[in-house]
Amino acid sequence: MMSTDVIIVGSGIAALQLARQLQEHLNVIIITKNKVKDSNSYLAQGGIAAPIGILDKIELHTRDTMTAGCNHQSIEVVKNVIRDGKRIIEYLINDGAPFDRKADGDLALGMEGAHSIARILHSGGDQTGKYIVDYLLDSLTGKVRFVQEEMVCELLRNERGHCCGVKTMKSDGSIHHYFAPHVVLSTGGAGSIYSLSSNAPSVTGDGMALAFLAGAALSDMEFIQFHPTLLSLGTTSGGLVSEAVRGEGALLINDRGERIMEGVHPQLELAPRHIVAEKINSERNEGKTVYLDITPVKEFKTKFPSITKMCETHHVSLSDGKIPVTPGCHFTMGGVVTDEEGKTTVNGLYAIGEVACTGLHGANRLASNSLLEGLVFGERLAHHLITAKKNAASFTAAYHVSKSRGTAPEITFDPAELKERMMTDVGIIRNEQSLTNHLNWLKAQYLPYNADLDRLSQDEIQTYLMWVVSMMITQSALLRTESRGGHIRSDYPAENNTDWFKRRILLINENHQLKVVHDEQHKIEIYA
Template sequence: MEKTDIIIVGSGIAALQLARRLQDHYYVRIITKGSIHSGNSYLAQGGIAAPLGLNDTIRSHVENTLEAGRFHGDEDLIHKLIIDGKRMVEMLVEEGAPFDRDVDGQLSLGMEGAHSHNRILHGGGDQTGKYIMKHLLGTLSEEKVTFHEDEMVYELLKDERGRCCGLKSKDKRQTRMYHASHVVLATGGIGGLYPATSNHPAVTGDGMALAFLAGAELADMEFIQFHPTLLTVEGKTRGLISEAVRGEGALLLNDVGERIMEGVDPLMELAPRHIVAECIFRERERGRDVYLDISPIDDFERKFPSITRLCRKHGVPIEDGRIPVSPGCHFIMGGVVTDSVGRTSIPGLYAIGEVACSGVHGANRLASNSLLEGLVYGDRLGDHLIEKGISPTIGCALMPVQEKNALSIPYTEEEIKERMIRHAGIIRDEERLLSHLNWLKEQPLTFERPLDCDSREEIQRYFFWIVSLLVTESALRRTESRGGHIRADYPWEAEAWRKRKLIIQHNQGRLKVGYHEQNETEIYA
């Protein structure tokens, strides 16, 4: 039987950073629903933000992060993130990580929306996630780190004291049960709950559903960032057009040649993402198509090779200088509430990366801070677990597969995706949110039911229902517009909601909602 000390669910940048920090001390098992390469980290076109420029400062990066997050984030945690993040990036540079460089050999630092300095490091132009993931994978020990691909985790296990001590999973043939001293969720966000998304299709909020069912606290589920510029062909989104394209000088025009950001924000195309996304959304609502005018960018194909390939694959000639775009779900700022090292409200359970609500993104994530967060929290949690030590555990056991008496779920994934974009999408209001919430509550589902007898497909639809409910309930209760949460019926920021977190939790089969006025997550032991 293979030895397991720590289980990581998910295989993105946060998971790999944690695994490489732990491998000299523990046996690590990484379980991922798809393949190692089927997550958002591997797809990330944008870069990693760090204040490495000659005239840049940590304070400036902190201020940009607070402003983009509409002052909902925790300033102290953000400051620590930037300090540790700068150190992490410098370490990667020393290791020889493949960051792009200028002709003189200096690191090439790009500009993205809501940043005040050039501080974005890229790899392969617009392939940063792929390059960094390959670098991290190359540092892992095959003897100490075991990967399980195409295996879906569907339940977290707790002992009689309420401590998380393992999980259950399914691959295509059998069901397994694993035990470990510590379980880490690194499953990413919720993009797959919407029909238009930059996310990999496998990213559907599973970690949040797992944590919720286990009784962990979640927060800020209403704050969802819609990326302004997804390639859109014949009404369907086909992939991400990185914000770095606008950072290089691309303009946003409608189909009659008007600059749509004129008079909307002084930063124009480089305004925070929620502002740009809302502007494009409203243009399209009034029947206008929107394009990225890339004609100001010299040598576009060399600077953005993967975007060039994406456009040509879908019949959009780069030579025309116009890329059709529309917004799509990109990043959720909310998730499983954690403290500064990744501990959740359940002992033995941790969360890092996008699945976590760590307090550093506020109401809207600053561009290229997500890979930075993954690196920092993966490293921090590694330090914490090494210092904490582990208890002896057993490995894994096969369980009998029971596919009988499965609950028939009366909706398709496509149906709930379409309802999410219509009722809990970029622009929300009470009528649509309440309509969707009532529809969700009418489904014959509860929070307390065994999942051993269900297929992966049924479990996935069940998890869709849970996460959709959490987002909708939270969006209905926050009666203001802030960052990624835009209410047409409350189109202002309310001082009473500033830094006020909606905490949502499963408690004895019921949905419990409370509030934290400030960041109170350091209490987790």
């Protein structure tokens, strides 16, 4: 058993920003189920959006974010995040963060989909995540302890219902406990519960499932962003082909040489992601192959070294200027409901980064807003925790964890089957029949929400948590009878602003049952 001031679960950009801000004030443990750099943040090819250009403004970035998110967000939340993000990015620039610059020394600002002006900062071309994660890691001191290759399998609560620590499991099955008055989920999204995904394989929604099982409210789980351009390898994907490639002028064409975005959207290749993904999907469903024509991009290999290496690894020649692409799961807009500091509906539990639903992204995330969100909420939560230090002696008395134990679940399905079913039935295009089919399959697994996971292996626990997340996504998608942003239903193809505008679907674990409610029917209390 080990105790500390703050436990952070996950090691992406939000987690590292939080640890960087806390390290001179509180003792911090970062726990990750793999290695520190096994995160979506480290894989991020795209950049960080911020209104720092001469002609750019906070209001303009806010408008673009609201438009991409189909106005499902709170405009005040969006404006405040972008305001704080601008300040943080300006600080990082002055601090020497490794952002790319032009020959004259000015920052090189790129263009991406749904942005009305070039405002994307990159590092190392298409290696922004790697560079920024390394930069943040280098800034950490010995006051931040890393616990690697331990999977958090339960959020511990005391007799008052406060989150007071975590239970972990190592690959050998051994169980360990860590206690703290503040537990922060920074575990990323759930992209890898789909068979085609840009996400790191380990990003399967653990934090979302753990928060749900611990009693936290989740929201907007039906809104899944499918990135339009993953490298297509037939029935599988080789990885992400950044939107920045289209920002540099690459065109989307089919095997007949036709530009597929003409007549679809005024921004063509740089339309919002759900529009581009839906169009590529429809072309592929008609039996056509879709390519990124990169011939308009000058010095492609220099600007996009990681994409070049990925293509070479998978024997995709760049000599003819065409990269075959397919949509795949990329980002989870929904997640654990938080306020503007990262506090959840469970006292002592916080969520930052993609695992959280902060009100920033709405129905569809604006490109390159995710790393910005991680930096902003990492700083905000640090400020809250530093100013809300708790008395260690009083907290020690709260270590008596009470939990009614369920039975050990029997995992009888292959997680690969769940991923394929998610892609087929809860993928880019959904309808009542496909969603009902998948929901019935999930229910047929007969898994409880109060399961005792101690006797399972790490892989089995991950599969169980994937099942929990799949249930949340599927039930939410079935209930929202409209198409909005990343949630597209063929049986309800239009936005329904009469019944669904600004209405959220909340998911709550009530008496070990998944309860689905509308936000106006259930008061959400965020704990101070």
